[in-house]
Amino acid sequence: MDDGLNDICLRDTSGWSFAALPATSARDKIMSAASHLFCNHGFAATGIDSILSRAGTAKATLYNHFRSKEDLISAVLEAEGETWRSWFFGRLAEIDGPAQTRLLAVFDVLEEWFSDPGFYGCPFINAVAEFDTGNDAVRRAADLHKEYLLTWLKAQAMEMKIPDVTETARSLAVLVDGAIVAAQHSRDPSFARTARRLAECHLASVHGKTGDSRDGQR
Amino acid sequence: MDDGLNDICLRDTSGWSFAALPATSARDKIMSAASHLFCNHGFAATGIDSILSRAGTAKATLYNHFRSKEDLISAVLEAEGETWRSWFFGRLAEIDGPAQTRLLAVFDVLEEWFSDPGFYGCPFINAVAEFDTGNDAVRRAADLHKEYLLTWLKAQAMEMKIPDVTETARSLAVLVDGAIVAAQHSRDPSFARTARRLAECHLASVHGKTGDSRDGQR
DNA sequence: ATAAATCAAGACAGATTGGTCTTCTTCTTG
DNA sequence: CAAGAAGAAGACCAATCTGTCTTGATTTAT
Numbered sequence: 001m002d003d004g005l006n007d008i009c010l011r012d013t014s015g016w017s018f019a020a021l022p023a024t025s026a027r028d029k030i031m032s033a034a035s036h037l038f039c040n041h042g043f044a045a046t047g048i049d050s051i052l053s054r055a056g057t058a059k060a061t062l063y064n065h066f067r068s069k070e071d072l073i074s075a076v077l078e079a080e081g082e083t084w085r086s087w088f089f090g091r092l093a094e095i096d097g098p099a100q101t102r103l104l105a106v107f108d109v110l111e112e113w114f115s116d117p118g119f120y121g122c123p124f125i126n127a128v129a130e131f132d133t134g135n136d137a138v139r140r141a142a143d144l145h146k147e148y149l150l151t152w153l154k155a156q157a158m159e160m161k162i163p164d165v166t167e168t169a170r171s172l173a174v175l176v177d178g179a180i181v182a183a184q185h186s187r188d189p190s191f192a193r194t195a196r197r198l199a200e201c202h203l204a205s206v207h208g209k210t211g212d213s214r215d216g217q218r
Numbered sequence: 219m220d221d222g223l224n225d226i227c228l229r230d231t232s233g234w235s236f237a238a239l240p241a242t243s244a245r246d247k248i249m250s251a252a253s254h255l256f257c258n259h260g261f262a263a264t265g266i267d268s269i270l271s272r273a274g275t276a277k278a279t280l281y282n283h284f285r286s287k288e289d290l291i292s293a294v295l296e297a298e299g300e301t302w303r304s305w306f307f308g309r310l311a312e313i314d315g316p317a318q319t320r321l322l323a324v325f326d327v328l329e330e331w332f333s334d335p336g337f338y339g340c341p342f343i344n345a346v347a348e349f350d351t352g353n354d355a356v357r358r359a360a361d362l363h364k365e366y367l368l369t370w371l372k373a374q375a376m377e378m379k380i381p382d383v384t385e386t387a388r389s390l391a392v393l394v395d396g397a398i399v400a401a402q403h404s405r406d407p408s409f410a411r412t413a414r415r416l417a418e419c420h421l422a423s424v425h426g427k428t429g430d431s432r433d434g435q436r
Numbered sequence: 437a438t439a440a441a442t443c444a445a446g447a448c449a450g451a452t453t454g455g456t457c458t459t460c461t462t463c464t465t466g
Numbered sequence: 467c468a469a470g471a472a473g474a475a476g477a478c479c480a481a482t483c484t485g486t487c488t489t490g491a492t493t494t495a496t
Contacts, residue, residue, distance in 0.1 A: 026473065040351045044262035048454060058474045060457080069454065120350055128403055129347035132338055133258045142403055170400075170412050178396025182388075185346055185360055194388050201419045244443070266484060276444040278487080287484065 016113055018076070018083040027065045029055045035076045039120050043073055043130055073127075074137055080123045081145045088113075089152060099159035100207070103172065104199060106153075110176065111192030114183040121184035125177070149173060162206050171202050234331055236294070236301040245283045247273040253294045257338050261291055261348055291345075292355055298341045299363045306331075307370060317377035318421060321390065322414060324371075328394065329410035332401040339402035343395070367391060380424050389420050 015021065019035035021028070033055035037046040048069060052059055066072040091109045095102045113119060120126070124142035131138045150169050157165035179195035182188075233239065237254035241247040251273035255264040266287060270277055284290040309327045313320045331337060338344070342360035349356045368387050375383035397413035400406075 042262060042348045042350065044260055045348075047452075049452085056474095059455080059476080061473055063455070064472080121347060125399055125403075126347040126350070129339060129344040130260045130263075132260065132344070132402075139403075146403065167412070170409070171416055174393065174396035174400050174409060174413055174416065176396070177399040178392035178394070181343055181395040181399055182392050184350075185343075185357075185364065191388070191392060194385070195392055198389055198392065198416055198420055201423050202416055205419050265482075267482085274444090277446080277485080279443055281485070282442085 014087065016084050016087040016116070017118065018079045020118075021083065026055075026057050026061050030057055030062050030065065030072075031076060031079055034072055035080055038073065038076055039080070039123050039126070043127060070137070074141065077123060077127060077138070077141045081141065084123075085145070085148055092152075099156040100203060103153070103156045103160070103203065104196060106172070106176065107179065107192045107196035107199060110179055110183075110195070111189050114179075114189035114192055119184070122177075122180050125180060146173065149176065160203075160207060162203075164206070168202065168206060172199055175199055234302050234305040234334070235336065236297045238336075239301065244273075244275050244279050248275055248280055248283065248290075249294060249297055252290055253298055256291065256294055257298070257341050257344070261345060288355070292359065295341060295345060295356070295359045299359065302341075303363070303366055310370075317374040318425070321371070321374045321378075321421065322417060324390070324394065325397065325410045325414035325417060328397055328401075328413070329407050332397075332407035332410055337402070340398050343398060364391065367394065378421075378425055380421075382424070386420070386424060390417055393417055 017035070017039075019032050019039065021032065023029045023032040030051065034046070034051045037051055037054060048059070048062065051072075052062060055062075062072070066075060088109060091112075092102055092105055095105045124145045127138045128142050150173055153169040153172050154165045157168040162168050175195040175198055179191050182191040182194075235253070235257075237250050237257065239246070239250065241250040248269065252264070252269045255269055255272060266277070266280065269290075270280060273280075280290070284293060306327060309330075310320055310323055313323045342363045345356045346360050368391055371387040371390050372383045375386040380386050393413040393416055397409045400409040400412075
């Protein structure tokens, strides 16, 4: 409700996962434990009791902060998404250079994500895969998350003066999703580079100029 | 054990889902019901009782044919994968023309799949997303499934005399995964065409020739 | 016809689920 | 110090979970 003070010392962490954030309040400890278990063992397969045991809190405390398990899942997805986007777009903001360089850097940041030993795929992809048919809440959360990405991609494409920015954003989104799934299944982070090459190919074909072959770097 | 007679009149169905196949034996009815429920509502979320109720069989019958729920999940994944591949590669075999045409037709067949109202994504992607960390059986099943696809893609790339067939197969696999996930989330089958354009772009760049713009067709 | 196998129906067991409630302790705030 | 909020520990409940077992009907094979 009125926990608006949390964002003060929360924003400068460098992790992509909410579960890795330092948790002080009981609410954060629950969220952190739930996030870790949900993302690593599945939402339905994770029981309330294991969350409590990992968080070291009491059952009543959980139900004081969250109405139900479903409510907790929503909160975890939201927090996980915000933490990830903050990390992801933060990394991209560090890139200096033209929009094309920043667009292609998306896949370098992805590779960094994939290389983390704790990488478990995208929580939203996993959640939609698990609940799927007819679960509106989860689907809307995933939609929102992807909307953030699409908007960012579109903004970069516009800066490049690409004719059809929507098509380019859709293309790059497909590449991002594909790289995530391929890396998750194979545990091979280099699928990010495969996706990057496809992105270079696409940008070169819609932009005319040859696509930033990242000479020397890395 | 000795149910080797089933494949006789099973192979000429035109559906991509095992759950839609006509089921006569009790075993098939259970498999069909389980497949439908697992894929639409999740593996962990589907109880044995709802499978039995949908199959119209008794509990003892299920445990006569399968050692456990886990065993049933494995069997469903295997059957679902085989049915899908039989449908998918069957469709592609109908395509006449050079290997490049066949490779690009992959995305037309995908769009057909995505357009089915009962489309729920790839069972293997969903299963890995749900079980994820440390579930070897599921992961190996998904690996095998993807291996079939990669081998097929590689064969077509070799026929095209593409220099690095492995890289091309990996690239197309990323596009397939990305299209599946994007279509599943958005319920928009046209992501198959987006992926197809990226594939054309890639093939054109590694093959020299301009990439089969499918003039007139569709 | 008789023996064997298959199956439906469902009772049953033991564990676990999500969720509520009570009791006692600890901490914070006026 | 006193009042009140927050949390820990855990009993408790009804429902559901996977899995076993029994019984009786139906079918198949000898």
